[in-house]
Structure formats: C-alpha cells, structure tokens
Amino acid sequence: MKFAFAPVLAVGVFALPVSAMAGGIMLYEVGTDNVGLANAGAAARAQGPSTLASNVAGMALLKGTQITAAGQLLHSNLEFHTDSDTNIDGGNSGNALEWLPGGSFFVTQELNDGWSVGFAAYGDFGLSLNYDNDWQGRYFLQNGTIAGMTLMPSVAYRINDQWAVGLGVRAFYAALDSKLAVDNDPYGVLDRPDGRMKYKDNDWALGGNLGVIYEPREGTRLGLSYTSEIHVKFEDRMDLEGLGPVATTALSNRGVLDANTQLDMNVPQTLTLSLFQQLDSQWALLASLNWQDWSRFGEIGIDLDSPNPHSATLEADYKDTWHASVGAQYRFDPQWLWNMGLGYDSSAVSDHNRTLTVPMSDNWRLGTGFTYSLDKNTDINFSYELVWMGDMPIDQQKPLPANDPKRVSGEFDDAWIQAFAASATWRF
Known part of the structure; x- marks a missing residue:
C-alpha cells in the first residue's frame, strides 16, 4: 500500500539522511587508485587486491600474497540557499558535509591449481549530512548518517x-542515525x-x-561484475525530547509515542561491465558501464508496533x-x-522528487592520480577526484499546520564533492 498515515510523516518520523555519490549513495571511492580513474576499467583492471571491491574474479590474476591498505577524505560544497518562498524562520544550512574520513583493507593469496582466496573490508555505501541545528530546514533534517561497511571473504x-x-x-x-526538529x-x-x-x-x-574476467589475448581484458541486493532492517523506538502538548497529543493519538518503529530498505543490486586495453x-585505455537498481531503494517498508499499529x-x-x-x-x-x-552518473531522483534528506543529482567525475613503485614489491598511490553536481533546486513541504504548510524552497548552488585518497600495496 502507499504511505497512508501522512501526519506521522509530517513531523519527520521517517527522514532518511542520504547524500549524493555514484548517482545514489553507492560509492566507487574506497580510498584506492580507482579514485584517480573515476571508476574507468574497474571490473577489468585486476592490478591489485582492491579488485575485490570491483570484481572478485580479478583476484585470480594476482600472484603470491598481496595486501592493500587505503584511506581517504571526502570534502564538499553542500550549502543550501533558501529563497523567498521559504516560510520558516532560522539561519543558513551551513556546509552539510565538511570532512568525512574512510578506509579499506584488502588481502589476496594465490593457492595451487588456479585457486585464490581473499578478504576485503571497505565502506562503499552512504554519506553523512550535518546541517546547522537552527537552520530554516530543521523540521526536515538537522543531521543524519546512513552508512554501510562490507566484510567479504572471497574465492x-x-x-585457463x-x-x-x-x-x-x-x-x-x-x-542509520537521524535527527530533526519538531x-x-x-x-x-x-x-x-x-x-x-x-x-x-x-x-x-x-x-x-x-565476477568473471575474459582475456582474449594478452593486454586485453573484459570484466563483468554483479553485486546482489541486500535487505537491511532498522528497528528501534524514536527518541523524543522536549515535545510540547500539541506534538505530544498528535503523536500519541497515532500510536507513535513508545512505538517500536521498523524501517526496511534494500541496498541496490549493481552490474558493471569494464574494458582494459x-x-x-x-x-x-579503460572504460566502464554500470547499472544500479535504485528504484528498489526508494521503496521503504515502515511498521509501527504499537496499540494502534501501522504498516x-x-x-x-x-x-x-x-x-x-x-x-x-x-x-x-x-x-x-x-x-x-572521466565519468558520468545519472540521478536517482528528478528535480521534483529531490529532498533535503536526499540531495542527489546527476554528476560528472574527474579523477587523476599517481602510483609510485618504491621497489618491485611495494607501491604507493595518491589520487584525487572531483564530483561535480552543479545546482540542485528543492521545494519541499510538510502538511502541518494545515492552513499554512511548512515550506523550504531554494537550491544547493554549484554543489561538489572531492575525494583525496592514499593507499599502499605490498607483494610477498
């Protein structure tokens, strides 16, 4: 069924804080040399253990024991500028994403008879938004984080x-961690x-x-990689602070107070085809095409376990x-x-459906980086990428009060995110 209990939504019970990368929030940026390539050739390169994050079949092309440790910093210009249609008092949003660290670790081991095993730890899902607490859009979101970490044994x-x-x-x-004003x-x-x-x-x-890799001749590789959908479930009581009698009565009448709230979402399945020549x-030369199933992510299951339950x-x-x-x-x-x-990603939302909790758009990515071999067994890499999202207009309303709904209108001007990455690879 469609979302029926709109008054609950009106106070922002189900604000999901996500941000804009990779068309949605599936990150190509996990601190490796892939940052400097804007994901080009990711599923076909097989040039180090970080291939586990882009195509697990690439591990079979690596010799001996190899280890990669990586770190990165994300920084953005995500400041929302309201216009005259906004009817909420308050200040500016501030920059919603200042500095966000991340890291990853990969290890592969060649065995006998063509077999290899490996292990990966990386975060490739989610971002964090942190608006100023007293800003004009505080009833839609103040700050929040949705993040995913993968631990993956592989073979x-x-x-031939x-x-x-x-x-x-x-x-x-x-x-998931979300906070907004009431x-x-x-x-x-x-x-x-x-x-x-x-x-x-x-x-x-x-x-x-x-994953599968096909190498018709030396120096030419085609890679195809698939990641499955993952179903996650968040279940907790909402933490309510400082509510007045009007908000308390509204939430109590709808069974929200003291209710156990469950949110179900699907991390998208993806498919990537890459060429390395x-x-x-x-x-x-390198190239990639990628598809991500964000239409499934947009279907959020909601259950209120209370004397007046809702699903x-x-x-x-x-x-x-x-x-x-x-x-x-x-x-x-x-x-x-x-x-x-150089890369391009389409947007998971149209201008009409973009919200302050989901400020994503289509984007261009420009990356570069250098790998330096300290010796035949040790490489270090430094990479940089700029993700350009441009102007992102938003016009969002909440239905309370009924005679004059809260409205925030304006845009993120010249929005961008940049990634700084550094990694080291050792071969034994």
Whole structure:
C-alpha cells in the first residue's frame, strides 16, 4: 500500500539522511587508485587486491600474497540557499558535509591449481549530512548518517589463460542515525522552543558478489561484475525530547509515542561491465558501464508496533541509475604510473522528487592520480577526484499546520564533492 498515515510523516518520523555519490549513495571511492580513474576499467583492471571491491574474479590474476591498505577524505560544497518562498524562520544550512574520513583493507593469496582466496573490508555505501541545528530546514533534517561497511571473504578460480571467475560473500553492516526538529508551536500561539526527534539503529545482513574476467589475448581484458541486493532492517523506538502538548497529543493519538518503529530498505543490486586495453609499454585505455537498481531503494517498508499499529510502504519515486566512464594510464618509467579518468552518473531522483534528506543529482567525475613503485614489491598511490553536481533546486513541504504548510524552497548552488585518497600495496 502507499504511505497512508501522512501526519506521522509530517513531523519527520521517517527522514532518511542520504547524500549524493555514484548517482545514489553507492560509492566507487574506497580510498584506492580507482579514485584517480573515476571508476574507468574497474571490473577489468585486476592490478591489485582492491579488485575485490570491483570484481572478485580479478583476484585470480594476482600472484603470491598481496595486501592493500587505503584511506581517504571526502570534502564538499553542500550549502543550501533558501529563497523567498521559504516560510520558516532560522539561519543558513551551513556546509552539510565538511570532512568525512574512510578506509579499506584488502588481502589476496594465490593457492595451487588456479585457486585464490581473499578478504576485503571497505565502506562503499552512504554519506553523512550535518546541517546547522537552527537552520530554516530543521523540521526536515538537522543531521543524519546512513552508512554501510562490507566484510567479504572471497574465492576465485583461473579456469585457463582466458577465463577467471570469482565469488564473494558479503557480511554487510548498516547504520542509520537521524535527527530533526519538531515544531512545538505550529500555529504560532504558544511561543515554545523546538523539540527533537531522533532515530538510531544498526543491522547486519548478507549479500554476494559475482565476477568473471575474459582475456582474449594478452593486454586485453573484459570484466563483468554483479553485486546482489541486500535487505537491511532498522528497528528501534524514536527518541523524543522536549515535545510540547500539541506534538505530544498528535503523536500519541497515532500510536507513535513508545512505538517500536521498523524501517526496511534494500541496498541496490549493481552490474558493471569494464574494458582494459594495454596499447603498448606505456599507454593503456579503460572504460566502464554500470547499472544500479535504485528504484528498489526508494521503496521503504515502515511498521509501527504499537496499540494502534501501522504498516505501509513509503514510495520515494527513485529510478535506476547509469554510469559511464573512460580513462587512461601512462607509465613514465618503471616506477611511475599516471592514472586519469572521466565519468558520468545519472540521478536517482528528478528535480521534483529531490529532498533535503536526499540531495542527489546527476554528476560528472574527474579523477587523476599517481602510483609510485618504491621497489618491485611495494607501491604507493595518491589520487584525487572531483564530483561535480552543479545546482540542485528543492521545494519541499510538510502538511502541518494545515492552513499554512511548512515550506523550504531554494537550491544547493554549484554543489561538489572531492575525494583525496592514499593507499599502499605490498607483494610477498
């Protein structure tokens, strides 16, 4: 059924804080050299243990024992500027994403008879938004985080000189933390300060990664990688602070106070096709196409376990996204490798459906980076990527009070996110 109990939504019970990367919130950026390539060739490169995050079959092409440790910082310009149609008092939003750290770890081990095993730990899902608490959009969201971490044991098999296949089992940890203000004076007669509504929970779920690499001749590789949908469930009571009598009565009448609230969502399945072509001893060309099933993520199951129970589906009208990227690698000498890439991602939401909790859009990615070989067994990489989202207009309303709904209108001007990544790879 469609979402039927709109008054509950009106006070922001189910605000889901997500942000804009990879068309949705599925990150290509996990601190590795892939950042400098804007994801070009990701499922076909198989140039180090981080292939576990992009195509598990690539592990079968790696020799001996290899380890990669990586870290990155994300920084953005995500400041919302309201216009004259906004009817809520308050200040500016501030920059919603200042600095966000991340990291990853990968290890692969070649066995006998074409078999390889590996393990990966990385976070490729979610971002965090932190608006100023007293800003004009505080009744829609003040701050929140949705994040996912993958722990993945994997196995791969080199069938022959041309074909390799791989399988990874994902133990996926998801966390949701959201806070927004509640208007204790919706009709402007009580002169009460705002209350607060918080929701926080985490969950473990399982998924899988499948991959295949085809190498018709030396220097040419095609890679196909699939990641399964993962169903996560958040279940907790809402933490309500400082609510006045109007908000308390409204929530109590609908069974929200002291109710156990369950949110069900689906981390999208994805499919990536990549090409790696070594032209000569110096140059290589790379390309990727990617599909992500964001229409399923937009269907949020909601259950209130209370004396007056509710069950419904919040349909956010998301749509699937597409990614395309091209890149190149240039080797100056045996020690230095230069990466460069350009990518485009479509948006999971239209301008009409964009919200302050989901400020995503189509975007362009421009990346570059350098890998330096300290010796034949040790590489270090430094990469940079700019994700350009441009202007993102939003016009959002809540139905309370009925005679003058709260409205926030304006746009994120010249929005961008940049990623700084550093990694080291050791071979034994």
